[in-house]
Amino acid sequence: MNTKLVILDRDGTINVDSDEFIKSPEEWHPIEGALEAIGRLNHAGYHVVLATNQSGLGRGLMDVASLNAIHDKMNKQLSKVGGRIDAIFYCPHAPEESCQCRKPAPGLLEQIAERYGMGLEGVPFVGDSLRDLQAAQAAGCRPHLVLTGKSVGLRGQALPTDYPAQTQAHHDLDAFVSHWLRAVAASSAALSASAG
Ligand SMILES: [Mg+2]
Ligand SMILES: [Zn+2]
Numbered sequence: 001m002n003t004k005l006v007i008l009d010r011d012g013t014i015n016v017d018s019d020e021f022i023k024s025p026e027e028w029h030p031i032e033g034a035l036e037a038i039g040r041l042n043h044a045g046y047h048v049v050l051a052t053n054q055s056g057l058g059r060g061l062m063d064v065a066s067l068n069a070i071h072d073k074m075n076k077q078l079s080k081v082g083g084r085i086d087a088i089f090y091c092p093h094a095p096e097e098s099c100q101c102r103k104p105a106p107g108l109l110e111q112i113a114e115r116y117g118m119g120l121e122g123v124p125f126v127g128d129s130l131r132d133l134q135a136a137q138a139a140g141c142r143p144h145l146v147l148t149g150k151s152v153g154l155r156g157q158a159l160p161t162d163y164p165a166q167t168q169a170h171h172d173l174d175a176f177v178s179h180w181l182r183a184v185a186a187s188s189a190a191l192s193a194s195a196g
Pocket of ligand 1: 127
């Protein structure tokens with residue numbers, strides 16, 4: 001049986017984003033309710049994995065030690081609310097390096113599929129940017145948009161027509177998790193009803 005997996009973007013999805021990049025633990029602040037939401041996924045048996053562009057590395061704005069320190073802070077705060085991130089897949093490249101892993105390219109998601117030895121059909125990828133949705137679509141994930149970070153301006157509006165048609169939008173990560181756990185419970189109830 002496949003691992004129960006949810007893939008998340010980081011900046012603007014879990015933590016407050018910044019146009020100046022998040023370069024140190026001091027600059028990393030969780031979005032209200034996001035860490036608890038990850039904990040609820042874990043509690044329901046989900047493995048949570050991150051797929052994040054970190055071009056601050058390729059641009060020379062921070063080093064890997066700083067990125068690790070940021071993730072230490074995140075993991076410590078998560079563990080206080082019973083949450084855990086399994087693995088962090090990041091693209092370290094600058095845009096002009098034309099790599100295969102910087103979203104909207106699906107490389108990070110393909111690495112995750114390889115690591116878990118499974119296809120990504122039906123696996124949700126949750127992010128705050130169009131490029132997250134595009135990466136999700138290219139890798140066969142279900143695209144979920146959170147209206148935090150880069151998409152706060154889309155609250156209360158219809159999604160732009162160039163967004164992937166299957167995109168589902170949610171107020172924030174907490175709302176996504178509530179939606180997802182409800183949807184999973186409903187479909188397993190339907191399954192057991194048809195089996196019984
Ligand atoms: Mg983001
Ligand atoms: Zn890359």
